[in-house]
Amino acid sequence: MHNEFNTVIGTTLDSQYNSILDIVTAKPEETFTVSDITVCVAIRLTEINPWVLPRLEFLLTHYSPTPCFLIVDFGSQGEFKDSIENLCKINNAQYLYIDDTNIFSLSTARNIGASYIKTKFIFFTDVDCVFESNFFKKISSLTNSLSLSIATRRCIFLPVYHLTEKATNCFFDFSQRQKKDEYLERISFESISEGYGNNFMFIAPYSNVYLITKEFFELSGGYCNIFRGHGSEDFEYLIRLGIFSSNIPLPASLNKDWYGPLKESFWQSQLDYSGFRKYVEALTIPSELQGLKTFHLFHESPSKEGYWTAHNDWKRQNFNKIIDNYYPNMENIILQDYIERPKKALCIFSDKKQWGYFVPLRLYGYKLDILCSNSDNDIHNILNKIEQNYYDRIFIFNPYMKSHAKFRGIIELSRRLGVRTTVIERGGLPNSLYYADEVVYGDHDYHNIDNILSTYIPKTLAKSKALINRICSGCEFLENQESYEVTHSKLVLLRNSKCPTIFIPLQLEDDMAVTKFTDGYPSYNEFIEQIRESIFANPDIIFAIKRHPLSKNNISNLMAENVVLVDDNTNIHALMDSCKFTIVYNSGVGMLSCIQQKPTFNIGNTYYSASTTLSNRVSSVEEAIIKIKSKQYHCTTIEDAIIFTDWLINEKYSWFSANDIIRDFSDRKSHGYDNIMVELINLDGTIINTGSIRNSYPPSPRSYLNHRITIFPVKNEKVVGKKPLPKVSEKVVAKEPLPKVSEKVVAKEPLKKSRLFNKLKKDPYRFCADSKYILIRMARILFTKKS
Numbered sequence: 001m002h003n004e005f006n007t008v009i010g011t012t013l014d015s016q017y018n019s020i021l022d023i024v025t026a027k028p029e030e031t032f033t034v035s036d037i038t039v040c041v042a043i044r045l046t047e048i049n050p051w052v053l054p055r056l057e058f059l060l061t062h063y064s065p066t067p068c069f070l071i072v073d074f075g076s077q078g079e080f081k082d083s084i085e086n087l088c089k090i091n092n093a094q095y096l097y098i099d100d101t102n103i104f105s106l107s108t109a110r111n112i113g114a115s116y117i118k119t120k121f122i123f124f125t126d127v128d129c130v131f132e133s134n135f136f137k138k139i140s141s142l143t144n145s146l147s148l149s150i151a152t153r154r155c156i157f158l159p160v161y162h163l164t165e166k167a168t169n170c171f172f173d174f175s176q177r178q179k180k181d182e183y184l185e186r187i188s189f190e191s192i193s194e195g196y197g198n199n200f201m202f203i204a205p206y207s208n209v210y211l212i213t214k215e216f217f218e219l220s221g222g223y224c225n226i227f228r229g230h231g232s233e234d235f236e237y238l239i240r241l242g243i244f245s246s247n248i249p250l251p252a253s254l255n256k257d258w259y260g261p262l263k264e265s266f267w268q269s270q271l272d273y274s275g276f277r278k279y280v281e282a283l284t285i286p287s288e289l290q291g292l293k294t295f296h297l298f299h300e301s302p303s304k305e306g307y308w309t310a311h312n313d314w315k316r317q318n319f320n321k322i323i324d325n326y327y328p329n330m331e332n333i334i335l336q337d338y339i340e341r342p343k344k345a346l347c348i349f350s351d352k353k354q355w356g357y358f359v360p361l362r363l364y365g366y367k368l369d370i371l372c373s374n375s376d377n378d379i380h381n382i383l384n385k386i387e388q389n390y391y392d393r394i395f396i397f398n399p400y401m402k403s404h405a406k407f408r409g410i411i412e413l414s415r416r417l418g419v420r421t422t423v424i425e426r427g428g429l430p431n432s433l434y435y436a437d438e439v440v441y442g443d444h445d446y447h448n449i450d451n452i453l454s455t456y457i458p459k460t461l462a463k464s465k466a467l468i469n470r471i472c473s474g475c476e477f478l479e480n481q482e483s484y485e486v487t488h489s490k491l492v493l494l495r496n497s498k499c500p501t502i503f504i505p506l507q508l509e510d511d512m513a514v515t516k517f518t519d520g521y522p523s524y525n526e527f528i529e530q531i532r533e534s535i536f537a538n539p540d541i542i543f544a545i546k547r548h549p550l551s552k553n554n555i556s557n558l559m560a561e562n563v564v565l566v567d568d569n570t571n572i573h574a575l576m577d578s579c580k581f582t583i584v585y586n587s588g589v590g591m592l593s594c595i596q597q598k599p600t601f602n603i604g605n606t607y608y609s610a611s612t613t614l615s616n617r618v619s620s621v622e623e624a625i626i627k628i629k630s631k632q633y634h635c636t637t638i639e640d641a642i643i644f645t646d647w648l649i650n651e652k653y654s655w656f657s658a659n660d661i662i663r664d665f666s667d668r669k670s671h672g673y674d675n676i677m678v679e680l681i682n683l684d685g686t687i688i689n690t691g692s693i694r695n696s697y698p699p700s701p702r703s704y705l706n707h708r709i710t711i712f713p714v715k716n717e718k719v720v721g722k723k724p725l726p727k728v729s730e731k732v733v734a735k736e737p738l739p740k741v742s743e744k745v746v747a748k749e750p751l752k753k754s755r756l757f758n759k760l761k762k763d764p765y766r767f768c769a770d771s772k773y774i775l776i777r778m779a780r781i782l783f784t785k786k787s
Helices: 020-024 052-061 078-090 106-116 135-145 165-173 175-192 214-220 233-245 266-270 276-289 317-323 330-335 352-357 360-364 376-387 400-415 449-455 461-472 482-489 523-537 572-578 589-597 620-628 636-652 705-706 747-761 763-767 774-782
Strands: 038-045 068-073 094-098 122-123 162-163 200-204 210-213 295-296 341-348 366-371 393-397 420-426 432-436 501-505 542-546 563-565 579-586 601-604 653-664 667-685 686-689
Touching: 020 523, 020 667, 038 052, 038 106, 038 135, 038 563, 052 068, 052 461, 068 078, 068 106, 068 266, 078 094, 094 233, 106 214, 106 233, 106 449, 122 135, 122 214, 162 165, 162 461, 162 501, 175 200, 200 449, 214 233, 233 317, 233 330, 266 352, 266 620, 276 705, 295 360, 295 393, 317 482, 330 352, 330 366, 330 501, 341 376, 341 400, 341 482, 352 360, 352 653, 360 366, 360 667, 376 400, 400 420, 432 461, 432 636, 432 667, 449 636, 461 589, 461 636, 482 572, 501 572, 501 620, 523 542, 523 620, 542 572, 572 589, 579 589, 601 620, 636 653, 747 763, 763 774
Parallel strands: 038 068, 038 122, 068 094, 162 295, 341 366, 341 393, 393 420, 501 542, 501 579, 542 563, 579 601
Antiparallel strands: 122 210, 162 200, 420 432, 432 653, 653 667, 667 686
């Protein structure tokens, strides 16, 4: 193992990954085939729709290669039921009967059907939809290209081309698969520009036909089962799938039914990104550009005789009732869950944008309830439920936040009554978070880190090495920072100093990290005072001090001749590389310093301190300096860095993507997130990929998608014509005349440089002391001050 650790870390892997999320969500390569897809079709056969049976037979026999089929019979009776069951048996299709003779419910049929499917993928379609005969080979290949084994929340949505009766008859007139395929290809190409009525009744740039992973269907909560008859269940569910999986921005008036394909407004809608139809169209365009589509075959729909379209939600009454539950109050989307689950969990959070942390808990069998209000009435209702053992588990985002003070009674009661309570909090690495019994500073596992490092056997060495390489490159960080290269170029003098150089990152004074779990440790205020004393007691040491990027505290009182107060946006990885040591209270920067194999010292309670590796535990800044001067300290080895990182990846951390939100308050800033998606969750020892890696491809106004459908509307846009080029005879007048060579403007810069160079040779101490640049001023301690 020692030799394996000594290889150059990550070199064979880093080129495969564009981000930390690419690394941590990576899995052994899976190759999917058509056999990994189950086509789920819900039907009911009666005397008024006899066309269903021959269409079903065509569905089960037309495609090559053939996927798995699940036919959900929703309440067919007598000989109709028997004929469907026999047809499924002949063609080796799974048959599932639902004894429900009420109005047909596609929602209920698909929800129940999905629960019986065992394959990785579910392909929902209708018995009256057809595809090219090799369609499932094409779409199974796309699942591999899109890495759906990792990005399990990705869906492949299809547009639907509604064939006329004439075109449908022509399709069936061809007896060979190849001829049928060629016919669909030809009319798709030739008829796209002609008016509706000849080959196409209409084309809808979206449909209820799509491929979804089994995991995502379960995570999404399935179809709303209040819908019966025709209409709305598809749009409501597709909206939720988009919110859960995509970073395409939501349109204005998401709950409005505008621009239907049979409305006159459909042809004037290109620049108006409004209503739910435009949203699901935006979700579908990528698949259509891959050449994927479904063709709806013509059939009679005798609604007057009781066909299911006679009962519909075309006025969107049920649709509005459901979508109003979570739009625009998006946190309530957690409550839209129509799949049976064995356990109940309460999710507590005050920032209503944090709902994304909780959705994956459904995959662990929890039906979720939420509390994000601090009203006394809501809290009392929850307390009564806990007392009655209503919940199996409580999940709360950082219970020690000020905004969660009113929830602490809930946590105390649940723990007293033995209801398991799980804390969710951000981890110490970019994009990391954890689900644990206590926040990291109170987690006993970290206090036993010596034993863990000595006994733990790495599970994903290559992944851990690649992650360390990625972190040390300085291209990803917890807070916004300038690039590694920019900071590195600024720190030449610091990097080449002959004096010991110590990096000290400061923290937020009111943060849980420095106000809780501090018994037996110096307080954070004492730590600040120790820094001040050590600065003046050790003029032979250079201290590079960086305040927390969210802080507004004035730290100029720490300024001295041997102090560099670095900018808030300084890249900490370049800064650590430019300093010889790191001293922290208990900042997460200390863990990064250990992973970067920099000698690190902590004064407060940390989760990365051990007796012989990682951070050196000391009682004061001065003790750390004494150990530095006497060389009585340990440094994290690459072996221990890899073991610790591997343990975090496999035993502790989950991973998420989000959009940063920086809120500005009078005394400090706050770092929040929007559009949170847990890409991989690690709960109770079970790790599940739950994301879509969507942030690797953020939507842009300069994208082709925005050209096709204006997802980034520009208000009051003025069309500015190009200025004509001047004619040959016209005189081109420069705005400012160029100076003549003889003018003094040319000579100013060389004269200035000459004066500075002479000053540097004459008195280097004064040259540095008078500089406007902090790092050059800091270099004055390298020279003798002239008396």
